[in-house]
Amino acid sequence: MKLARFASCAVNGEDVVVARAFEAVAAPTYLQVRDGDGGRSELCGLDAIGWKGQSVRVEAPELAAKTIAGLELGPEVQVVSLDSARLVGPTLEALHARGSLPWVVLVTVSAAERPPGAGKPELAGYTHTLFDGVSDYFLRLDHPELAAGLGYPACSRDDFTTPAQRELTVELDDATAAAGKWQAKALAGWNEHAAFNASSAAQELIAIRKTVSWRVTKPLRAVRVRAGIWRRK
Template identity: 30%
Template sequence: MTFISYAQNFEDVRLWRALQHFGNGFYIDVGANDPIHDSVTKAFYDRGWQGINVEPMQNYYDALRHHRPRDTTLQCIASDQPGELTFYGIPGTGLSTADPVVAQERKNLGMDVQSLTVNARTLTSICEEHAGERPIHFLKIDVEGHEETVLRGMDFSRFRPWIILIETPWERDHTWEHLVIDAGYTNVLFDGLNSFFLANEHISLKPAFDLPPCNLDNFQLCKGHNLAHPVNPALETALQRAEQAEAELHAMQNSRAWRAVQKLRNVLRRA
């Protein structure tokens, strides 16, 4: 079965290469954003996996609830303390943040930054309530400058994601990496956008990260992916109409009226 990649930088392809032999897997997505576009977890959900989505923005929270009924979706942010925090939303983007410095930088660039009050929970409390004793196959964190605070709220001695991927700036000038390393993880890859860490007890998965995604991974980019060749708008409209017509024809063929007509035709042919 061809793997359809939705993630913006082949993150799901790399993860699938490492984890495809584990059925009914479990993930945690902190800063889940859209359930389809640029989603690291969409391909896994389509293969029967489930997990926890942490997303404070109302529109993305609603979309996740709609498209991911098997998942647990929480409208909050992950932090080092429970309570309420100011969150800086940038509608229609994946650039919202809980970091006031990052928010100001984006406001200076002319972005529509809106201050919101949101609930905050620690990752430990989220895992206690919703993960239980099951293995956490991967933890993805994309929080636009809020990474250290998220990590300080996770008890890695109790909950051990096999793989952690954290969106990191190209400069990689972050100060939080020691929190992951000291918790018993090894940095195995920086792909230009994310840092990947393996739990030391699962270091045997490292060969899956030694090579970039390639033809042998048997994957395709999803329709409309930013890295895919742009589709001619007229052709795209024609394809959508053809798909709709095919669906309508299939529904009509399955209707009682259609079956009755077919039976009548067969009778007339025999007469």
């Protein structure tokens, strides 16, 4: 699934990184487990490029196992995205009980969970490939072929748009259309004004020519015209 102007839904480009890493994988799937306070939707943009995914919300980490047990998941989930480090253990345990573990685990990390100077986090059976400032990326050890794609954040090498860019594009298109309408209206007004002025000038000239003084001075104007012709000769 080639990234061709991928419409990212993630504020920090997490879905761009995941799509890049899984470019050669057919029909991948994801599961997003969101904390009770809402959280961000990092992976929904993958739906538009052929991924199949589910997003569930749990009120507390200890309820994750029960929630996941009730889901209709395929034989394997390639990517799991978690809104909090508190969800890692319960979620992976629930998936392991179903007979599989995700290839990639994506964990949103709060400032409290990742204080300055903290070392690289560890997750049994996985290697840490990236911390993009917001999320940790863990890759299952038996899928090293994905490591290169998961090694750096979304950047100019990836052909994608952000939610903010698309919003600004819509605003720019609306502003351009509005400006075009105002320009057309202004030009129409100027044309009408110019036509009105020309018509008014013509009417004034006709009115002048109808006056007594214009008719009386007609012979004098004729003499001045002839005199001008003689001088040019």
